[in-house]
Amino acid sequence: MTDLSLIAIASIATAGISVAIGAGLAAIAEGRAVAQALQSIAQQPDESGTISRTMFVGLAMIETSGIYCFVVALILIFANPFWGAVS
Amino acid sequence: MTLSPDEIIYRIGPWEVNATLLFTWVVMALLVGAAAIARRGFRVEPPIGRAQLVFEALVTFVLDQIRDVTRQEPRRYLPFAGTLFLFILTCNVLAVVPGFEPPTGSLSTTAALALAVFFAVPAFGISKLGLRGYLRTYLEPTPLMLPFTVLGEITRTLALAVRLFGNMMSNTMLVAILLLIAPLVFPMLMQGLGLLFGVVQAYIFTVLALVYIASGTTEAEKRTARGTGETA
Numbered sequence: 001m002t003d004l005s006l007i008a009i010a011s012i013a014t015a016g017i018s019v020a021i022g023a024g025l026a027a028i029a030e031g032r033a034v035a036q037a038l039q040s041i042a043q044q045p046d047e048s049g050t051i052s053r054t055m056f057v058g059l060a061m062i063e064t065s066g067i068y069c070f071v072v073a074l075i076l077i078f079a080n081p082f083w084g085a086v087s
Numbered sequence: 088m089t090l091s092p093d094e095i096i097y098r099i100g101p102w103e104v105n106a107t108l109l110f111t112w113v114v115m116a117l118l119v120g121a122a123a124i125a126r127r128g129f130r131v132e133p134p135i136g137r138a139q140l141v142f143e144a145l146v147t148f149v150l151d152q153i154r155d156v157t158r159q160e161p162r163r164y165l166p167f168a169g170t171l172f173l174f175i176l177t178c179n180v181l182a183v184v185p186g187f188e189p190p191t192g193s194l195s196t197t198a199a200l201a202l203a204v205f206f207a208v209p210a211f212g213i214s215k216l217g218l219r220g221y222l223r224t225y226l227e228p229t230p231l232m233l234p235f236t237v238l239g240e241i242t243r244t245l246a247l248a249v250r251l252f253g254n255m256m257s258n259t260m261l262v263a264i265l266l267l268i269a270p271l272v273f274p275m276l277m278q279g280l281g282l283l284f285g286v287v288q289a290y291i292f293t294v295l296a297l298v299y300i301a302s303g304t305t306e307a308e309k310r311t312a313r314g315t316g317e318t319a
Contacts, residue, residue, distance in 0.1 A: 053156070064249070
């Protein structure tokens with residue numbers, strides 16, 4: 001097995017794993033946040049504007065970590081800096 | 088498949104222009120043109136045109152959001168926040184037009200927008216609190232937090248750029264991949280979902296920019312408010 005194929009295997013596997021973990025954990029966190037926000041809106045419908053806006057900002061913060069994983073995966077697949085290292 | 092519209096090159100006469108630049112100009116021309124045409128029909132008396140209603144609703148919406156987020160006089164921040172919102176919204180919504188590559192799907196555009204926010208925070212902060220007052224916000228609540236505050240300034244700018252880029256780019260790429268696998272109905276559904284995501288991303292970008300600006304302009308105010316016994 002050449003170095004190049006080793007790098008390819010490691011990159012693709014890592015890309016898949018990082019997206020899986022990043023997306024999964026971010027989804028769990030966003031689900032909890034949305035569930036809590038819905039409960040709050042059900043209890044206090046008058047405050048739904050403030051609650052949903054704060055929720056959106058929070059969701060954006062949570063989503064950031066998932067998107068970091070996604071970008072790392074994209075770099076590994078499409079713009080891997082290690083391709084040039086061996087050849 | 089291209090990762091970003093930066094790689095698509097068009098030739099206009101002797102110049103080479105990439106898709107990001109070209110479609111940014113298209114969006115700019117569209118926004119400025121729409122505003123220039125619509126403002127001719129504006130009037131104060133009751134028989135109000137449709138264009139004026141749309142523009143007034145947009146401006147009122149942005150003003151309300153600014154007032155709610157920053158809890159300050161919104162007119163100050165209207166030009167900056169409104170421009171960000173309208174530009175990103177137009178880019179994201181026009182992504183469903185065939186042949187249009189959204190400029191927000193390029194890291195160059197989103198990095199430029201995030202840098203604008205990065206510089207707008209100290210600009211608004213200094214103009215409101217003065218240089219000393221703004222620098223003091225870095226030492227709140229204790230000077231021990233200074234490295235983290237500075238680090239946070241950088242990472243939140245990065246996150247702002249990468250969030251918008253990641254969302255828009257993944258959306259266009261998802262549609263492109265679905266066109267290969269199931270070209271009949273599913274790409275259209277994802278385009279519809281993409282419209283929703285585009286609007287939400289424009290909203291989130293603007294609200295986050297406002298939150299950052301508000302955090303750079305209110306610290307000292309809150310302290311004086313607490314001193315006089317008001318509730319902030």
